Amino acid sequence: MKPVFVRPQSLTDKPFHFCPGCHHGVIHRLVAEAIDRFEVRERTIAAASVGCSVFLYDYFDIDVVESPHGRAPAVATGIKRTNPDKFVFIYQGDGDLAAIGTAEIIHAANRGENLTVVFVNNTVYGMTGGQMAPTTLLGQPTTTSPYGREFGQDGYPIKMTEMLAQLEGVGFAARVAVDTPARLAQARKAVFRAFETQMEEKGMGFVEILSSCPTNWGMKPVEAVRRIEREMIPYFPLGVYKERKGSDAL
8 A cells, every 4th residue: 555644754753742732743744844855854953942842852853952941043053153064943932932032033033043943833831831922912811811911011912023024134934824734735835945045045044833722722622723813813914024035145
């Protein structure tokens, strides 16, 4: 019998242990498919973050360096600058990238570090109990905003892709989602393009992926998937916000 669906070589045989309905497993597969597609597994080094996203070292058959809270862009910068022949990517959640590591990601992007960034936005701190994150939507209840986020006290949700796309050092910036098969295909294409941006030495390739967190949202998985379209996408519009092409190099 001819197999029609196989595990990417860059993933290990370890079963995912994320919460039911969590999208990290799907996103891991997209990243692994990109590593296989461009045949860079033997020279790939990832900088892991803190939070649910940290577990990539369990699932990927590549070298991974663990980073302190929010410092993955700084760690990845050091790896890439001392090993320019390596392919280096970062995998961070919204609490790690948009709160604890805000300075690190902004300055790495502004410097035009030749890195690929996979940013998973589920609008909440996942691993530590569902606290409000910088991306938490207005009115969204969390364990630290039980009456819902209120802009007068908490400010507005940060749109990281729009902000980073303004910086000259960013070669590619896009926001995608993984809530439907069609959007999953678009997300795959964006991850591939972020990989190519590093290979073409056009600066940072940044992909924000809207995903669900049924456990901390207090929803069933199907209901959480629907929330992405109903509430997240209207505030975080999907699309390619910047793409440096051809001879338009840094």
